[in-house]
Amino acid sequence: MPKYLLLKHYRGGPEPHRPVPPIDQWAPEDVEAHMAFQHHVSELLEENGEYVDAQALAPARTWVRYGGPDAAPVTTDGPHPEISDLVAGWWMIDVESEERAVELAAYVSSEPGPGGEPLYEWIDVREVMWERPATTDPA
């Protein structure tokens, strides 16, 4: 079965369908509902036998490259750090088909936002490539 990453972003991606303020400015009950939904998604995936992994990433970012011989690594927070794409975390799922991955991503995106209304957050769906070649070679 194919594996997919359902990536959530702190920023970046298409124009938000429903712009909202940062979560720490939501009403406390909306914060609770949103967080409960995240737990619920992990539980649901696990019950379905579709869960592989979930991780959250801290928002601080450092770009690093080799500095050359005898030089320290070169670091930067990147061009336009305020607007560049920034991944917040993911679920990795193991599902029957791409259709199922899209269906689950849409469900994730229906998470409650301010006022308990769906957030319509864009979810970045990426297929995970297999390590080994397919068992049968094409003719």
Add this chain to the structure above:
Amino acid sequence: MTCEPTRRSNRVPPAPPEPALRGFGRDLIARVLAGLVRRGEDFDAAEDALQEALLEALRVWPEHPPRDPHAWLQTVATRRLVDARRSEAARRRREEATHAEPPAGGPTTAQEGDDTLFLLFCCCHPDLAPASQVALTLRAVGGLTTREIADAFYVPEATMAQRISRAKRALAGPPARRLDRPGDLAVVLRVLYLIYTAGHIGPGLPGRPPDLAGEAIRLARQLTLATEEPEARGLLALMLLNHARLPARLDSEGRVITLDRQDRGLWDTREIAEGVRVLQSALAARRPGRYQIEAAIAALHDDAASAEETDWPQILAWYDDLLALSDDPARQDPAAVLGRAVAVGHVLGAAAGLRETNRLREVLGDRHRWHAVRGHLHELDGDLPAAATAYADAARRATNVAERDHLVRQAARARAAEPFRLEP
């Protein structure tokens, strides 16, 4: 910012014990291993020999139970080591195994204590990186399986196996120097505390294997039997006095509950009593150190029947003692200065506490805890908008999902400017 996926780490099933270890007390195995290494045996070879002795025991003991399992294992493992050297390991196994019973009079408790201490010193050798010290200590002294240790630190089993075998290789051969300087014990204490905190900051849900905090307490208790050093007892007391509050630290949904809002009826009074007893015996030696002082602060929190009854002036006095241990506390021990700032806030007022945090801006200004403490002090001051901003700044810097979620809640609650409601 929205909330990211939640790891389902509390659902990891317990790792089955390695077959050869099943049914044996982990203490027993660690004590035998400690005895072998203490006599100068190579660490890796000693562990292999002990594994063989355990397999032998599984086969022989059902029909010939030993009078003294410790002596039996030690004898058989020693023979395995000798056999391995002579390259005739397979010969005569059955005969000797059934006649491994030693003459009466095994090692005394004192010798065993020395052996445990020695093994701890080996595992916490200053030449090893902290991650290796922790892994090797849990493996060799704690008797945890490689799988269990890997699960505890969320790394693949192969990675942890490699870390352990590299550490063992680094220790192969005679020790580079004697391991009995006072500084060596400090390293052992730090390693045990690392193990404890790794268990404490984990999800902390019941049944999550393995219980690293409990393991660290068990090892610290063993250590206090082997050394009179008051800091060892100080560390044990500190662990017990903090561990006692663990049942109240998260609610049923896994949400963080801060000390001032915990249901104190859930605290483990037996652990608190033991912690206080151990701390008193340590303080009686009149050689205070940071673990004893931190334990004293924990004891004062544990002693308060409600948050309002907390003896903040006395806590502040202990923090003064803690800071006096460093020449430049803001740089050498910023966590202590930050803890003291909270105490200052409660004794001298929130504004004074906030002033204390200012001297840490350079060192801790990028850490979530600094912002979280300032949020708490602003709230104490009644300045909810400033508190909300500080909590949000803290949430953005958190590196732990439970704490991050907690800080987001604090920010939202402060911004909504409503008094906190206790959960129904």
